[in-house]
Amino acid sequence: xxxxxxxxxxxxxxxxxxxxxxxxxxxxxxxxxxxxxxxxxxxxxxxxxxxxxxxxxxxxxxxxxxxxxxxxxxxxxxxxxxxxxxxxxxxxxxxxxxxxxxxxxxxxxxxxxxxxxxxxxxxxxxxxxxxxxxxxxxxxxxxxxxxxxxxxxxxxxxxxxxxxxxxxxxxxxxxxxxxxxxxxxxxxxxxxxxxxxxxxxxxxxxxxxxxxxxxxxxxxxxxxxxxxxxxxxxxxxxxxxxxxxxxxxxxxxxxxxxxxxxxxxxxxxxxxxxxxxxxxxxxxxxxxxxxxxxxxxxxxxxxxxxxxxxxx
Amino acid sequence: xxxxxxxxxxxxxxxxxxxxxxxxxxxxxxxxxxxxxxxxxxxxxxxxxxxxxxxxxxxxxxxxxxxxxxxxxxxxxxxxxxxxxxxxxxxxxxxxxxxxxxxxxxxxxxxxxxxxxxxxxxxxxxxxxxxxxxxxxxxxxxxxxxxxxxxxxxxxxxxxxxxxxxxxxxxxxxxxxxxxxxxxxxxxxxxxxxxxxxxxxxxxxxxxxxxxxxxxxxxxxxxxxxxxxxxxxxxxxxxxxxxxxxxxxxxxxxxxxxxxxxxxxxxxxxxxxxxxxxxxxxxxxxxxxxxxxxxxxxxxxxxxxxxxxxxxxxxxxxxxxxxxxxxxxxxxxxxxx
Numbered sequence: 288x289x290x291x292x293x294x295x296x297x298x299x300x301x302x303x304x305x306x307x308x309x310x311x312x313x314x315x316x317x318x319x320x321x322x323x324x325x326x327x328x329x330x331x332x333x334x335x336x337x338x339x340x341x342x343x344x345x346x347x348x349x350x351x352x353x354x355x356x357x358x359x360x361x362x363x364x365x366x367x368x369x370x371x372x373x374x375x376x377x378x379x380x381x382x383x384x385x386x387x388x389x390x391x392x393x394x395x396x397x398x399x400x401x402x403x404x405x406x407x408x409x410x411x412x413x414x415x416x417x418x419x420x421x422x423x424x425x426x427x428x429x430x431x432x433x434x435x436x437x438x439x440x441x442x443x444x445x446x447x448x449x450x451x452x453x454x455x456x457x458x459x460x461x462x463x464x465x466x467x468x469x470x471x472x473x474x475x476x477x478x479x480x481x482x483x484x485x486x487x488x489x490x491x492x493x494x495x496x497x498x499x500x501x502x503x504x505x506x507x508x509x510x511x512x513x514x515x516x517x518x519x520x521x522x523x524x525x526x527x528x529x530x531x532x533x534x535x536x537x538x539x540x541x542x543x544x545x546x547x548x549x550x551x552x553x554x555x556x557x558x559x560x561x562x563x564x565x566x567x568x569x570x571x572x573x574x575x576x577x578x579x580x581x582x583x584x585x586x587x588x589x590x591x592x593x594x595x596x597x598x599x
Numbered sequence: 600x601x602x603x604x605x606x607x608x609x610x611x612x613x614x615x616x617x618x619x620x621x622x623x624x625x626x627x628x629x630x631x632x633x634x635x636x637x638x639x640x641x642x643x644x645x646x647x648x649x650x651x652x653x654x655x656x657x658x659x660x661x662x663x664x665x666x667x668x669x670x671x672x673x674x675x676x677x678x679x680x681x682x683x684x685x686x687x688x689x690x691x692x693x694x695x696x697x698x699x700x701x702x703x704x705x706x707x708x709x710x711x712x713x714x715x716x717x718x719x720x721x722x723x724x725x726x727x728x729x730x731x732x733x734x735x736x737x738x739x740x741x742x743x744x745x746x747x748x749x750x751x752x753x754x755x756x757x758x759x760x761x762x763x764x765x766x767x768x769x770x771x772x773x774x775x776x777x778x779x780x781x782x783x784x785x786x787x788x789x790x791x792x793x794x795x796x797x798x799x800x801x802x803x804x805x806x807x808x809x810x811x812x813x814x815x816x817x818x819x820x821x822x823x824x825x826x827x828x829x830x831x832x833x834x835x836x837x838x839x840x841x842x843x844x845x846x847x848x849x850x851x852x853x854x855x856x857x858x859x860x861x862x863x864x865x866x867x868x869x870x871x872x873x874x875x876x877x878x879x880x881x882x883x884x885x886x887x888x889x890x891x892x893x894x895x896x897x898x899x900x901x902x903x904x905x906x907x908x909x910x911x912x913x914x915x916x917x918x919x920x921x922x923x924x925x926x927x928x929x930x931x932x933x934x935x936x
Binding site: 427431432433434435436440441443444527531534539540541554558562565568569575580583 | 897899908912
């Protein structure tokens with residue numbers, strides 16, 4: 288009898304040892320099944336770490352002009368310059384690492400801008416019936432604006448005034464982030480609005496309303512957490528879109544100034560010499576493509592992981 | 600349906616007006632000077648006269664109304680006059696949108712450059728869609744097969760790798776190293792016989808392939824997703840249990856339903872191909888509309904920038920309507936009220 292009584296709590300303890308399941312934990316378990324997503328996380332981590340800490344180990348100055356290499360055909364690859372040099376003898380690896388910092392930072396900052404605008408507009412138009420129509424009409428108009436031409440025009444127009452007030456790099460950075468973010472929020476807004484409309488009609492919102500919660504509180508603590516999953520997925524994809532847009536703008540010569548490398552700018556500078564040195568366009572292009580590919584795969588994995596209906 | 604189309608077109612008018620105002624206002628803020636590219640030896644008084652003659656010093660509202668009149672009334676009337684033989688009164692003193700750079704009507708330059716863009720971009724879009732639909736359907740039908748796994752991976756790659764990188768790589772591999780295709784698109788080439796036709800195809804291969812890869816990747820992803828959704832529907836099981844052959848089940852029951860959203864996406868993507876052309880035309884030096892816009896932006900040619908950008912915007916609005924109408928025609932469940 289006593290033995291039995293002793294084993295019973297022990298069994299309970301074992302049962303209690305099983306970890307509580309959380310939403311994030313479930314999502315992670317699901318995400319781990321997405322093989323390409325996992326590989327993508329690994330590759331992206333290597334790129335991010337390389338870009339962040341690479342310059343500490345690869346100490347060549349990206350702006351250092353090697354006089355002994357000037358005027359000679361650029362090196363494709365050598366022990367001192369594994370990724371080659373450009374026509375001024377500047378090291379491509381060092382420039383690509385430096386450029387990656389800017390490109391990634393722009394991708395992430397522009398994502399925050401577009402997701403914030405999109406979420407706020409989506410929440411407001413889904414929740415407040417009076418705002419719905421005007422906000423959605425505005426969204427429609429923004430969708431109809433031709434993105435790339437308008438981006439080019441805006442870059443051309445505001446580069447000079449912002450350069451004057453924030454310096455050359457700072458001005459272009461602020462401009463780039465705000466125009467890319469400011470022209471990419473529309474899909475997020477529509478998505479959030481749709482989600483809000485379905486969540487709003489649930490009982491727990493009526494309950495929160497009935498106990499006298501303010502609109503702001505209902506939005507922040509009841510509705511927002513319920514629409515977060517699609518927003519996170521949209522945010523991932525929008526990082527990829529922003530990196531591509533930055534590269535495209537720089538590629539068309541309307542991005543950062545020449546001595547300030549970003550991946551797109553390196554492509555733009557390298558394309559005139561690519562018949563001599565293919566490395567000048569190959570490495571930055573490969574980095575852009577790999578980063579975007581990884582981010583998209585992670586987005587795909589997250590979409591499956593964050594949707595409980597899709598879990599197997 | 601007719602009523603619906605008319606109503607959509609009517610509601611599009613204010614949208615287009617608002618967009619035209621936004622674009623016009625943004626571009627007009629630019630500090631660009633139409634005499635900026637002229638020789639420095641021209642005295643200031645003459646410069647002022649040139650500016651006045653081009654209407655660059657007019658107040659914003661005057662410029663906007665003038666432009667609206669030129670774009671929406673003068674140019675369409677000119678177009679009708681050249682296409683048909685009908686003469687409208689006052690065709691002599693009708694003003695046109697004049698480029699600051701070439702001093703010629705913008706619309707004429709666009710008309711000159713449109714064929715190049717349509718040839719390259721249009722053919723790649725059609726080709727991309729034609730490849731993407733069967734690939735997407737087969738990929739979904741054999742979900743998790745080797746074809747599907749490789750296919751979805753390649754779709755993601757094609758969708759993620761920017762066209763300016765694939766384009767440059769194509770040039771390095773196929774024109775610099777292998778010397779198979781020319782890297783610069785020669786628009787003076789006139790197709791007269793078999794030889795020139797071959798030459799035309801040779802120079803089209805690279806730009807068309809680059810754009811086709813991108814379109815195929817995007818469209819096959821949509822097609823696959825839409826087909827997968829339909830394959831799980833109850834009516835598919837019913838069709839199978841009725842004893843229909845797989846061929847009939849897939850082609851009549853699944854594909855017809857899954858192509859509905861794909862068709863609307865194809866319509867929605869058409870304005871986007873002009874934007875995509877911006878980059879491809881720049882890589883392969885095709886002198887189409889995209890390249891024209893970039894030259895105009897770099898040269899500060901405001902009337903051209905306003906007009907070309909606005910034409911892009913009109914295309915977006917128009918094809919949005921086309922997509923909605925197509926959806927209604929193809930899907931009888933959608934009713935318009």
